Amino acid sequence: MSDKVLVGVLPGDPRPHVLKWAALHARGRQRTIELVSIIGGAVGAVGEQSLVVEAEEHARTALEAQRDALVAEGFSVTVHVGHGNPVSGLIEASKDAAMLVIGSDFRGEGHGPVRGPHGIRIVSGAHCPVVVVREPDERERRGVVVGVDGSEISEKAIAFAAAEADRLGEPLIGVTTWAPMEVPRSPGLYPSEYLHSLAALADEASAISLAGLAQTYPDLVVERRVEQGYPGEAIVDAAWHAHLTVVGSHGRGVIARFLLGSVSEELLMRLPSSAAIVR
The missing domain is CATH 3.40.50.12370 (Rossmann fold)
Structure with missing residues (x-):
């Protein structure tokens, strides 16, 4: 069994509280960390490929910056950027993880459900324990x-x-x-x-x-x-x-x-x- 903590990172939304939770857990258990971003939304339209490549480059740059900050604190960290369905991608990646850590899909107060379905879908299909980190409160x-x-x-x-x-x-x-x-x-x-x-x-x-x-x-x-x-x-x-x-x-x-x-x-x-x- 892998001893890796997999962290799902939304492109453009690093959610420091999620990374902090995963890092503290990894330190306590002496586990490695893998930061994963999945670029979704591609439908095969003309001219789309260049946008996908650009999005992947931005995501990789962001993950590498987060990786470098964690490495400076003594963690062993790898990064992975994929493209496709984010839910399916994280479920597949969880096959080789001791734990998957994700943020909540909080939609805010208003019409409809306060939380979206993605967290439930990921947890339902994951192959390892999943931690959903709630947004900070007082x-x-x-x-x-x-x-x-x-x-x-x-x-x-x-x-x-x-x-x-x-x-x-x-x-x-x-x-x-x-x-x-x-x-x-x-x-x-x-x-x-x-x-x-x-x-x-x-x-x-x-x-x-x-x-x-x-x-x-x-x-x-x-x-x-x-x-x-x-x-x-x-x-x-x-x-x-x-x-x-x-x-x-x-x-x-x-x-x-x-x-x-x-x-x-x-x-x-x-x-x-x-x-x-x-x-």
Whole structure:
């Protein structure tokens, strides 16, 4: 497996906060960095080739300047400029990466969705964990939030989140939810022993999933939150005050790789914090 951190850089929009996140991660894990820009928009029109070449040259010049600045700080950095569909290009490049780091496609407040679909499409198809770095804000943030449900993909998310929390010197906040079976009855009519059992099972799953972290990270502070409700809502609520939120992707196999689960998709659409989607 590659030990490279791949950073998707929009031509003409370097987004320093994205480069900074990737650089700090790479330094903490002693990983190399590759800066990638994909020139899109070509349709084969007459006279287009010279524009593509010019755009590639500008992109390469910008990437090389960013590379030189990172190299001066002690990083090992390569650059790559391609052309084609940016989403497909980054997905293909992710085959040879330990992690892909991209910025959010924030559209601003106004008509339509606040965030575009490109981030979700890239995350859906990527072959490695993807970190989507949120634009900076003035919110006071604390901790790394991770979704915990006892599944295999959740265990991978916990491992990723614990390593990041330890690197940042922040607490790890594990969020587990439970909800009663949906049946045609009033919420107040569920048997109390049934609700207590659901809560106890969720608490047990949370405790078991997070129990072994102290051996690997003896200084890591772990907080467990077990709540009644739906995972997407609980994780997004916790994420508004977190430095990073980590969840697992959804699906297995070639086709399922392109289907995100409801939790990860909701997290990316709202992006209350920077988010990591782990496979």
